[in-house]
Amino acid sequence: MSPATVFIRTLLKSSAIFIGATLIFLHPQLEWRSEARTAADRTQGVGVSAGQASNEAAIDGLIALLKDPDAGVRRQAVRSLAALNSRRAAPALAAAMKDADPDMRAAIVGALGDLGDTSVVPALRDALKDSSDTVRARAASALGDIGDRASVDALIGAAKDKNADVRRRVIHALGEIGDERALDTLTQALKDEDAAIRRAAAAAIAEIGGDRHPHPHPHPRPNPNPNPNPNPNPRVDVSVDSATHVRTAVHVHTVVR
């Protein structure tokens, strides 16, 4: 080792020690600086944080409405929570699946599917055993949209549902999830009495067989709910209701333009 090399190595070692010491020394200061910045942001951005706070209050209020005595109010609360894409509401929505109104349960299942969070999968799996055909059918589709492999067994069980629409959606969901455990079920569905189910099964088998990618889902969905208003048409329900309510009073004439 030449003296020059030794010199450079020593220099590098000491500068590394120096840099390390500086970092350790500065670290709390960085921490403090960032705290100071958030404090400043807090005072400057009052509008923003106040807006967030009021949104949180709105979500709390909507969650409380899930127990409203009026079924129409409860369903609207579900749709609005879905529109606000509030994942915080997911447990309350899952708990509200005990509602006696099948339309309410169907709305919840739709909302849970829109939230697209894997935390709602157990509630949706239970919904595959609901007494309402609509609820079971929507639950199957929602599980397909979420695409979590943890729902495959429950979906395989639901492939024998008495309702053809439920079976068709189950088969489609199994294709979307793309888990090979479903292949037996899908092969049996090729013999289903319903032609749409046979077609869906063939498509699902092709999808599972053709997709060798490690990704379980044929279309990765990083943002399960990019549309802020995911319900088919949640606004129309009430807005038309009330807009026409008043328009009715006025349109006593027949309008021809």
Place this chain on the structure above:
Amino acid sequence: MIAALMTVALIIAPGLNQKDVEAAAAGLSSADPGVRTRAACDLRKLGSQAAPVLPRLVTMLDDGSPVDGTICGERTWRFGHVQDPTTPGEQAASAMVAIGTPAYEPLTKALGGPAWIARRNAAWGLGALGNRSAVPLLSRSLRDSEAPVRDRSAWALGALDASEAVPALIEALKDTDAGVREQVAWALGAIGDRRAVDGLVGALSDSAPGVRKQAAWALGALGDSRAVSGLTRCLKDADAGVRKQAAWALGAIGG
């Protein structure tokens, strides 16, 4: 063959309509309000061809005799309340709207006339006609002495999408008549001007549930997040319709 028939029909159609106009016009002077109403309905179907009888329709605007709503035969595109009564005056206004542009002047005159029934029907007609020159007149009619006139004027301003009338409409949210306030809230939501947010949030505390509900709808239609706190309070309203509408509005405004 069909083409030939259609050509013949086209040739004789104006002649037939001429006869129809005369026949319907005869009904306008009947002593029976049902016949008068039916005549106005028939004229409406003729559209602009009824223009020669425009002066007689104008004199009918103040005719408020209640008549069964189904008198005109076909089910119209009104929502629900088909059995609501109508009047010869309403149907006259409707026929005037069908005539089109020539009806504008007479309708503005009727809006400033002495008979309130005619003013009400004219306000509706001006809104349905779609000529925005009527906005200043209709804004003034928001202060008419008769509630039905104010009600239809508010509707007409909403139908005309009259953003220049927003200050007058905000003022009208304090109307003494609950029906008018409800209609005003609708108009503000239909126009969609964010200047109305504060006024509408105030209307969420109105004594009439119908007004609160309509204000909630309007705030959802405006989509302004300043309304979130007020709407959240409405989730605890005593009226289920208001709660539902507020829930909808919060979803419509978004996070």
